[in-house]
Amino acid sequence: MTSYEPIPPGVDASKPSPARMYDRYLGGTANFEADRLAVQRIVDLVPEIRDAAWANRGFLQRAVRWMAERGIRQFIDLGAGLPTQRATHEVARVTAPSARVVYTDVDPGVIAHGRAILAGVPGVALIEADFRQPAAALDHPEARALLDFSHPVGLLVVAVTQFIEDADDPWGLVRRYVAALAPGSCLALSAPSADHMTGRKVALIREVYRTSTIPVNTPRTRAEIARFFDGLQIVPPYDGAGPDLTSAGLWDCEDPEAAESDGSRSFYVAVGIKSASAAGGA
Numbered sequence: 577m578t579s580y581e582p583i584p585p586g587v588d589a590s591k592p593s594p595a596r597m598y599d600r601y602l603g604g605t606a607n608f609e610a611d612r613l614a615v616q617r618i619v620d621l622v623p624e625i626r627d628a629a630w631a632n633r634g635f636l637q638r639a640v641r642w643m644a645e646r647g648i649r650q651f652i653d654l655g656a657g658l659p660t661q662r663a664t665h666e667v668a669r670v671t672a673p674s675a676r677v678v679y680t681d682v683d684p685g686v687i688a689h690g691r692a693i694l695a696g697v698p699g700v701a702l703i704e705a706d707f708r709q710p711a712a713a714l715d716h717p718e719a720r721a722l723l724d725f726s727h728p729v730g731l732l733v734v735a736v737t738q739f740i741e742d743a744d745d746p747w748g749l750v751r752r753y754v755a756a757l758a759p760g761s762c763l764a765l766s767a768p769s770a771d772h773m774t775g776r777k778v779a780l781i782r783e784v785y786r787t788s789t790i791p792v793n794t795p796r797t798r799a800e801i802a803r804f805f806d807g808l809q810i811v812p813p814y815d816g817a818g819p820d821l822t823s824a825g826l827w828d829c830e831d832p833e834a835a836e837s838d839g840s841r842s843f844y845v846a847v848g849i850k851s852a853s854a855a856g857g858a
Contacts, residue, residue, distance in 0.1 A: 587685040590610055593789045598658075599611075601615060602626075604660045604661055606660050614784050614788065621780050622773075625781075626839070627838065627839025635845045640664050641670070643764070644667075648762065649668075651668060651678070651732060652678050652730070653678070653734070655707050656732070657690075663679075665697065678723060727758055728758050730761070730762050731763045732764050733764070737767045747804060751807070757850060759851060763808060763850070766844070766845040767796055767804070768843055771797060805848040813828065823836060823844065824840050827846075
């Protein structure tokens, strides 16, 4: 497998990037030697991490499809990384060809790389924005040009919050994003957990990510992840289930027994709907 060529201007290929590592887990080619070496260190001890990445990506795609089928036509994909492997706009446009998508990321290298991938795609923007600064992301001129915040938005926070330390209050940050959206908007969020992983594996993952462009990786408990949905109406993840968090592979699955796996259990996920009453209390 060869890496993405040529290297876009402004991209530092010498240091692993979480976005490019994720692409590598998914079997993509938008990655470089530093990313592949970092991924291999993790895969050698945590082979289920590839399955975890695919389960998480599958959740993103099914959640986007679910929202589009219910009339949402605009999306914000925060901390999106590289728009590869059936990205949000590609999935949404299967149902809604006119769907508009704003991707954000904090890594200038990811922005340069991603814009090269998205060159010429209409109705899509990739903006450099820090997840920890909601107003800057939501008020960005390109976001305002594409999105109408008086109508529902699909807010995607998929495999992002682990890169935000507790001291920066990721729960409060998510609430601020949700508060800016119209009633009927949806939050799809996934977050890795160490609930089902040995301490040795968690330590190695954190060690490897400390060498990356975003040197933070904080897995959280189910209870901590559930807090992201405070004030939202959680959607039952599959037929027969109650409105609660589930593992990445189970959300919107047809067969819960077949969909579950060690990798799937590495992420807790849910989709929550912002109601009119929640909007009144924001």
